[in-house]
Amino acid sequence: MTDGVALAIEARALTRRFGSVLAVDHVDLTVPRGEIFGFLGPNGSGKSTTLRMLCGLLQPTSGSIRALQLEIPRQAEQLRRHLGYMTQRFSLWEDLTARENLDFMARIQGLAPALRSQRMAVAVEEYRLAEFLDRPAGTLSGGQKQRLALAACTLHEPELLLLDEPTSAVDPQSRRDFWESLFTLAGRGTTILVSTHYMDEAERCHHLAILDRGRMVANGAPRALMQQLPLHVVEIAAVDINGARRALHELDSLRSVAQLGLRLHALLSRAERSPLEQVRAVLTRHGVQAEVHLAEASLEDVFVAATLPPQEAA
Amino acid sequence: MWASLQRTMAVAAKELRQLSRDRLTLGMVIGIPLLQMMIFGYGINFDVRHVKTAVVDMANTQASRSLVADMGASQVLEFVVAPATPEAMRGLIDDGTVAVGVYIPPDFERRRLDATRPAAQVMVDATRPGIESAVRAIAQLPLPVRAGLAHRQEPQIEVLTEYNPERRTAVQVVPALIGVILNMTMVVFTAIALVRERERGNLELLITTPVRSGELMIGKLLPYVGVGLIQTTIVLVVGMLLFDVPVNGSLLSLYLGAALFIAATLGLGLLLSTVASTQFQAMQLGFFTLLPSILLSGFAFPFDGMPTAVQWLAQLLPLTHFVEILRGVILRGTSLSALWLPALKLALFLLLAVAMAAGRFRKRLD
Numbered sequence: 001m002t003d004g005v006a007l008a009i010e011a012r013a014l015t016r017r018f019g020s021v022l023a024v025d026h027v028d029l030t031v032p033r034g035e036i037f038g039f040l041g042p043n044g045s046g047k048s049t050t051l052r053m054l055c056g057l058l059q060p061t062s063g064s065i066r067a068l069q070l071e072i073p074r075q076a077e078q079l080r081r082h083l084g085y086m087t088q089r090f091s092l093w094e095d096l097t098a099r100e101n102l103d104f105m106a107r108i109q110g111l112a113p114a115l116r117s118q119r120m121a122v123a124v125e126e127y128r129l130a131e132f133l134d135r136p137a138g139t140l141s142g143g144q145k146q147r148l149a150l151a152a153c154t155l156h157e158p159e160l161l162l163l164d165e166p167t168s169a170v171d172p173q174s175r176r177d178f179w180e181s182l183f184t185l186a187g188r189g190t191t192i193l194v195s196t197h198y199m200d201e202a203e204r205c206h207h208l209a210i211l212d213r214g215r216m217v218a219n220g221a222p223r224a225l226m227q228q229l230p231l232h233v234v235e236i237a238a239v240d241i242n243g244a245r246r247a248l249h250e251l252d253s254l255r256s257v258a259q260l261g262l263r264l265h266a267l268l269s270r271a272e273r274s275p276l277e278q279v280r281a282v283l284t285r286h287g288v289q290a291e292v293h294l295a296e297a298s299l300e301d302v303f304v305a306a307t308l309p310p311q312e313a314a
Numbered sequence: 315m316w317a318s319l320q321r322t323m324a325v326a327a328k329e330l331r332q333l334s335r336d337r338l339t340l341g342m343v344i345g346i347p348l349l350q351m352m353i354f355g356y357g358i359n360f361d362v363r364h365v366k367t368a369v370v371d372m373a374n375t376q377a378s379r380s381l382v383a384d385m386g387a388s389q390v391l392e393f394v395v396a397p398a399t400p401e402a403m404r405g406l407i408d409d410g411t412v413a414v415g416v417y418i419p420p421d422f423e424r425r426r427l428d429a430t431r432p433a434a435q436v437m438v439d440a441t442r443p444g445i446e447s448a449v450r451a452i453a454q455l456p457l458p459v460r461a462g463l464a465h466r467q468e469p470q471i472e473v474l475t476e477y478n479p480e481r482r483t484a485v486q487v488v489p490a491l492i493g494v495i496l497n498m499t500m501v502v503f504t505a506i507a508l509v510r511e512r513e514r515g516n517l518e519l520l521i522t523t524p525v526r527s528g529e530l531m532i533g534k535l536l537p538y539v540g541v542g543l544i545q546t547t548i549v550l551v552v553g554m555l556l557f558d559v560p561v562n563g564s565l566l567s568l569y570l571g572a573a574l575f576i577a578a579t580l581g582l583g584l585l586l587s588t589v590a591s592t593q594f595q596a597m598q599l600g601f602f603t604l605l606p607s608i609l610l611s612g613f614a615f616p617f618d619g620m621p622t623a624v625q626w627l628a629q630l631l632p633l634t635h636f637v638e639i640l641r642g643v644i645l646r647g648t649s650l651s652a653l654w655l656p657a658l659k660l661a662l663f664l665l666l667a668v669a670m671a672a673g674r675f676r677k678r679l680d
Contacts, residue, residue, distance in 0.1 A: 083522060
C-alpha cells in the first residue's frame with residue numbers, strides 16, 4: 001500500500017482556501033503508476049484546483065503532496081520535465097500553425113534536434129495531425145485542437161499526465177478517439193489524472209474520485225462504486241409520469257428521483273426493507289398505473305447519491 | 315546551459331514569428347516612428363521663422379531701408395508685401411494675410427534723434443503663439459545709425475549658439491525623438507506580450523514546462539531589441555532626409571546606446587506586465603510611465619530648470635539618460651565611452667528591471 005515506487009501520486013489532507021472559500025477540503029489521494037484516475041464533480045467542486053496543486057501551479061493551504069517521488073510544491077521544477085498538463089481551455093498559440101506549436105513545445109521541453117523531429121513525426125501519425133499541420137491552430141475544430149493539445153503535451157513522453165476537462169468542447173466521436181489515445185498512453189505506463197463531468201468518461205477510468213464542494217465524497221473503481229451504492233434503485237414506468245413523481249415524494253425513504261425518458265429513476269434509502277412494495281403502495285394510493293422494478297445502479301446514481309446534501313444521505 | 319539557451323531562443327523565435335503575423339503591431343513598428351517624426355519634426359516648432367510681414371516705409375531714407383533689411387536678415391520676419399498706407403497694412407493684419415506689420419513714419423529721421431517718441435512701430439497679431447516675443451526681440455535691434463540720446467548705454471552682448479547655430483528646433487528635437495518613440499512603443503509592446511499570453515491561457519501551459527522565468531523574460535525581450543533598432547534607423551534616416559539633422563558622432567556609439575536603452579525600456583515593460591492582469595491595464599501602465607518620461611527627461615523642457623526632487627525622479631527614467639546620450643553622440647559627436655555615466659545608469663536600470671520582473675514572475679497561478 002505504501003510502496004512509494006509504485007505510486008505516482010500520494011496526497012494527504014490536501015486543502016486549498018481562496019479567501020473565505022474552501023475550494024479543496026482535506027482530500028487524500030493515492031494513485032498507482034500507469035492508472036487512469038478520474039475526478040468527477042460538478043463545476044466548482046475543486047477538480048481543477050486539485051489538479052493544479054498536484055503539479056505545483058497552486059500552493060496548497062495545507063496538506064502534503066508527493067508526485068513521482070518529488071515533494072510538491074518544493075520540487076515542482078524537477079517534476080515539470082516529467083509532467084504533461086493539458087489545460088481546460090485550449091492554450092497553444094492560435095496564431096502559430098499546428099507544426100510550429102509542436103516544434104515550440106518540443107524545444108521548450110529541451111528535446112535534441114534529432115529526437116524532436118522523430119517525436120513530432122510519431123505524434124503526427126498517432127494523433128492524425130497531417131491534414132492540418134500547416135494551418136494556424138486558431139482555425140482548427142474542437143476535436144483537432146484537442147488532438148493537437150494532447151500531442152503537444154506528450155511530446156516529451158511525460159510520466160504523469162494531467163488533463164483538466166479535456167473533452168468539454170468536442171463531439172462524441174472525437175471523445176471516443178481521445179479516450180483510445182489515453183488508454184494507449186496508460187498502456188505504456190503513463191499515469192493519467194483526468195477531470196470530467198461526463199458520466200461515460202468517468203466510467204472508463206480505472207479509479208474514480210467524486211468531488212463535491214471541495215470534499216471527496218466517493219472514491220473507488222467505477223464498477224465497485226456502482227455495486228456498493230448504499231441505496232435502492234427503483235425504476236418506474238408510468239403513463240402519468242408527473243402523478244407518479246408527486247406520489248413518490250410522499251415516501252420518507254426517497255432520496256432522489258430523476259426522469260429518464262418515460263421512466264423515473266428513484267433512489268431509496270437502504271433502511272427501506274421492501275422498496276418495491278412501498279413504491280407500489282404509494283402509487284396505487286394515488287391511482288397511478290405503473291410498472292415498478294429494481295434496477296442496477298448506474299454511475300449517475302452513484303454521483304447523485306454522493307452529492308446529495310448530507311442531511312438527506314442514507 | 316545549452317538547454318537554457320535552447321529554451322530562450324525557442325521563446326524568442328516564437329515571439330518573432332507571432333510578431334511577423336500581427337499586422338497591426340507590425341504597422342505600429344513602422345507607423346509610429348513616421349507619424350511621430352512628422353508631428354514633432356514639423357508640427358512642434360519652438361522657433362518663430364518666416365512670419366509673413368508687411369512693411370510700410372513712408373520715410374524711405376537710407377537708414378529706414380537699412381532697418382528693414384536688418385529685420386529681414388533675422389529670418390524671423392519675411393517681408394511679403396509693401397502696402398501704400400498704414401491703414402492698408404492694418405487691413406492685411408485684420409484679414410490674416412500677414413501677422414506682423416512694420417510702419418516707418420515719414421518723420422523717421424527726426425524721430426530717431428528724439429528719445430521721447432518711438433522711431434518706428436511694429437504691429438503684431440498676438441493671437442498667434444510665440445510671435446509676439448520673437449518680434450519684441452527684433453525690436454531690440456539697435457537702430458542702424460548711432461542714435462545718441464535715444465540709445466541706452468547698454469553693452470551689446472553677442473550670443474553665440476553652438477552645435478545648432480541656426481537654433482532650429484528639429485535639431486534639438488529629432489535626436490531625442492528616437493528615445494521618445496522607442497519609449498512609447500517598447501514599453502507597451504512588451505507589457506502586452508506577456509499579459510496577452512496570460513489572457514489567452516498560454517501562460518498556464520508555459521509555466522508547467524521546464525522553461526525558467528529568466529529564459530522566458532529574455533526570450534521575449536530579444537526580438538523587440540531588433541524591432542527597436544529598426545525604429546532607430548527609421549527616425550535617423552527620416553531625420554537626415556527631411557530635417558537635415560546630422561549624425562556627428564559614430565553610428566556604433568549611437569546603436570550601442572540605443573540597444574542599451576531599448577533593452578532597459580523592454581525590461582520596464584516586462585516589469586509592468588508582471589503587475590498588470592489585462593492588456594488594457596498594461597497599456598495604461600505603459601502610458602502612465604510615458605508622460606513623465608516625455609516631460610521630465612529633458613526632451614521637451616530644460617532639465618536644469620526643474621526642482622531637485624523632480625530631477626531625482628527624472629534620474630529614475632531611462633529616457634533621461636538616453637536623451638543625454640543621443641544629444642551627445644548625434645549633435646556633439648561625443649563617443650559612448652565619454653558618455654559612460656548615462657550608459658552605466660541605463661545598464662543598471664536594465665539589470666534591475668529584468669531581475670525584478672523575473673523575480674516577480676512566479677511559475678504559479680496564485
